[in-house]
Amino acid sequence: MFQKQLLPLHQTGLFSSLFEDYISGSEQVKQFYNHHIYKNNFSDYFEKNKFEYLNRSVLVKALQVQANLTTNISPASLANIALLENTTTYTVTTGHQLCLFTGPLYFIYKITSAINLCKTLKEQFPEKEFVPVYWMASEDHDFEEINHVHVFGKKIVWNTNQKGSVGEFSTEGLQEVIAELKTILGENEKASELITVFENAYINHVNLADATRYLVNELFGEYGIVILDGNDSALKNLFKEEFKKDIFENTSYKLVSETITELQKNYSAQVTPREINIFYKEKGLRERIEKQDNRYVVLNTTISFSEEELNTLIQTTPEKLSPNVVLRPLYQQKILPNIAYVGGPGEIAYWLEYKTMFDAFQIHLPILMPRHFVMLLDKGTQNKLQKLNLGIEDSFKDGEDLVKQFIKTQHNDINLEDAKTQLATIYAGILETVTAIDKSLIGTTEAEKQKAINGISTIEQKINRALKQKSETDVNQIWSVKEKLFPKNTPQERYDNFSMYYTKYGKEFMTAINTLLIYDLKKTEYTFLLE
Numbered sequence: 001m002f003q004k005q006l007l008p009l010h011q012t013g014l015f016s017s018l019f020e021d022y023i024s025g026s027e028q029v030k031q032f033y034n035h036h037i038y039k040n041n042f043s044d045y046f047e048k049n050k051f052e053y054l055n056r057s058v059l060v061k062a063l064q065v066q067a068n069l070t071t072n073i074s075p076a077s078l079a080n081i082a083l084l085e086n087t088t089t090y091t092v093t094t095g096h097q098l099c100l101f102t103g104p105l106y107f108i109y110k111i112t113s114a115i116n117l118c119k120t121l122k123e124q125f126p127e128k129e130f131v132p133v134y135w136m137a138s139e140d141h142d143f144e145e146i147n148h149v150h151v152f153g154k155k156i157v158w159n160t161n162q163k164g165s166v167g168e169f170s171t172e173g174l175q176e177v178i179a180e181l182k183t184i185l186g187e188n189e190k191a192s193e194l195i196t197v198f199e200n201a202y203i204n205h206v207n208l209a210d211a212t213r214y215l216v217n218e219l220f221g222e223y224g225i226v227i228l229d230g231n232d233s234a235l236k237n238l239f240k241e242e243f244k245k246d247i248f249e250n251t252s253y254k255l256v257s258e259t260i261t262e263l264q265k266n267y268s269a270q271v272t273p274r275e276i277n278i279f280y281k282e283k284g285l286r287e288r289i290e291k292q293d294n295r296y297v298v299l300n301t302t303i304s305f306s307e308e309e310l311n312t313l314i315q316t317t318p319e320k321l322s323p324n325v326v327l328r329p330l331y332q333q334k335i336l337p338n339i340a341y342v343g344g345p346g347e348i349a350y351w352l353e354y355k356t357m358f359d360a361f362q363i364h365l366p367i368l369m370p371r372h373f374v375m376l377l378d379k380g381t382q383n384k385l386q387k388l389n390l391g392i393e394d395s396f397k398d399g400e401d402l403v404k405q406f407i408k409t410q411h412n413d414i415n416l417e418d419a420k421t422q423l424a425t426i427y428a429g430i431l432e433t434v435t436a437i438d439k440s441l442i443g444t445t446e447a448e449k450q451k452a453i454n455g456i457s458t459i460e461q462k463i464n465r466a467l468k469q470k471s472e473t474d475v476n477q478i479w480s481v482k483e484k485l486f487p488k489n490t491p492q493e494r495y496d497n498f499s500m501y502y503t504k505y506g507k508e509f510m511t512a513i514n515t516l517l518i519y520d521l522k523k524t525e526y527t528f529l530l531e
Helices: 017-024 039-048 056-067 075-083 106-124 174-185 189-202 208-223 233-249 251-263 307-316 328-335 345-351 355-361 379-387 392-396 399-410 416-437 439-470 472-485 499-505 507-516
Strands: 003-008 089-096 129-136 148-151 154-157 226-229 278-282 285-292 295-298 321-323 338-343 367-370 373-377 525-530
Touching: 003 392, 017 345, 017 367, 039 106, 039 338, 039 367, 056 075, 056 226, 056 233, 075 129, 075 208, 075 226, 089 106, 089 328, 106 129, 106 208, 106 338, 106 373, 106 507, 129 208, 148 174, 148 499, 154 174, 174 189, 174 499, 189 208, 189 499, 208 226, 208 507, 233 251, 233 278, 233 307, 233 321, 233 328, 251 355, 321 328, 328 338, 328 355, 338 345, 345 367, 373 379, 373 392, 379 392, 379 472, 392 472, 399 439, 399 472, 416 439, 439 472, 499 507, 507 525
Parallel strands: 089 129, 089 338, 129 226, 338 367, 373 525
Antiparallel strands: 003 525, 148 154, 278 285, 278 321, 285 295
């Protein structure tokens, strides 16, 4: 179905200097992590990190309860949950928001990355077991970030007035959204198959968390994916002491702020910690906690606590507390035997701010693994690139630069710079003659020289416009390729939904993705999948 080509990440020009320096193991970044992304670092990680603080029995029981919230948990996933009782079993985790219909393609690539890193690690360390985990960001409340999807250039939006943690949102009203998607995808067999999956997920489950769990199980269950929802009373009960240190001692704020100061000597910070990195949550509500005088106030509400009352809440109902982007990674690592976190450039950038925090809490910082970065090219796009004499790597260039490059290669016999040079030489001789006869004419001569050169520049511009018009079809093809691979000037994987490809290839698309995206513990590259 697909052929694979690889390109070093730095040649794409898509990534920040911090991310590229991390990937390359630059000395400037080494102080911000404990172990790097290549094989020998995993060996060292296993030796130094024993996860003595874990409560595996609570974890396994919580995961089993969560797994039974949907009807389609796979035998492979159940077996992986059971494996987590063993001290020789480790997890590889990726996290993502509960995007409508999975959102952009990289949702798929992130989970595939976690699955395939487990495969690679099992090959390298056969005496151990590795379980891929998808951490559902069910407590997130940024609904505008997840309520839409782009399919074949059209934007589908789920409108609802619900508030609070999105995982608790009712799925009521999504039937109409699915109907709109169905119209766009068409009536072929593969499209109908996918629409049925979406209907089973969103119509047959009462909230978005359970719907997403069902959908991810359908797409990845056969690969043993384990889905974890951090919005769990039993799991948060394991994190009570960390909640207290963040709220009453501001430990996370102090340590992460110190690290950011060091990081900003060479890079920009990705996230900024708050004195308290915790939200208070109830049904329909998720708001920050902030200390004001001697009270702990839930912003935008009338709710507040004394220190004693808040301490009691932590002890009795920790599920009412929700960690933010600073504290969530610590929560993840406290409850999971997690050796690697798979994320994108932004995620890895903010994890690099947390090393001293993890060290202080005596919780293991995972190895920060870049996810797979992927671009899909159908045959039509490949043919256009070939006709235009462009390589795949050229697609990362600015569109205007590609147009100039194309025109130059098509008409490299035109060089008006030579004409300008010749003209300058002619006027130099004229100037020499004028100077010998009457120096008052020097200014006039220089002005005429500049006028002549400007005339050539005007001709040059008109020629370029004529060439662009002459090459209009090819120029349009360039912009067509750019829009296909970078819709709205955004990388394809961060814009298009996987349904566009599933309706063409069916389940084979998921099989191909999981087969071809292989982790190499020696190098990190950008992947092109060519139809």
